[in-house]
Amino acid sequence: xxxxxxxxxxxxxxxxxxxxxxxxxxxxxxxxxxxxxxxxxxxxxxxxxxxxxxxxxxxxxxxxxxxxxxxxxxxxxxxxxxxxxxxxxxxx
Numbered sequence: 001x002x003x004x005x006x007x008x009x010x011x012x013x014x015x016x017x018x019x020x021x022x023x024x025x026x027x028x029x030x031x032x033x034x035x036x037x038x039x040x041x042x043x044x045x046x047x048x049x050x051x052x053x054x055x056x057x058x059x060x061x062x063x064x065x066x067x068x069x070x071x072x073x074x075x076x077x078x079x080x081x082x083x084x085x086x087x088x089x090x091x092x
Contacts, residue, residue, distance in 0.1 A: 036078050046085035052076045 001009070003025070011021035032050055035042045042050040055075050062068040082090075 039076070044083070046083050048083040048086055049081045051079055051081070053079050 007018060007022045007025050010016070010025055011018045014021065014024075016024065032042050036050060036052050039052055053076070055077050057074040058072050059069050060072045062070045
């Protein structure tokens with residue numbers, strides 16, 4: 001399912017117009033992005049948790065020159081952890 005299909009499904013299940021469903025989906029995604037940018041955790045009970053994790057600086061291999069090592073800078077990575085209810089539904 002891509003974003004357009006998700007918007008159509010939300011419109012159908014909620015009874016909203018596609019335009020309103022598009023605005024709702026985009027607003028929700030923007031709120032999650034802003035929270036993660038501020039290093040906040042977003043918990044949707046039963047669905048899952050969005051959060052950021054710090055990745056330490058590390059050494060890696062240069063794919064163009066396999067013998068050469070390169071420094072990979074520290075960064076933050078967005079992470080999603082599925083909730084119990086979602087895991088159960090997927091594993092039916």
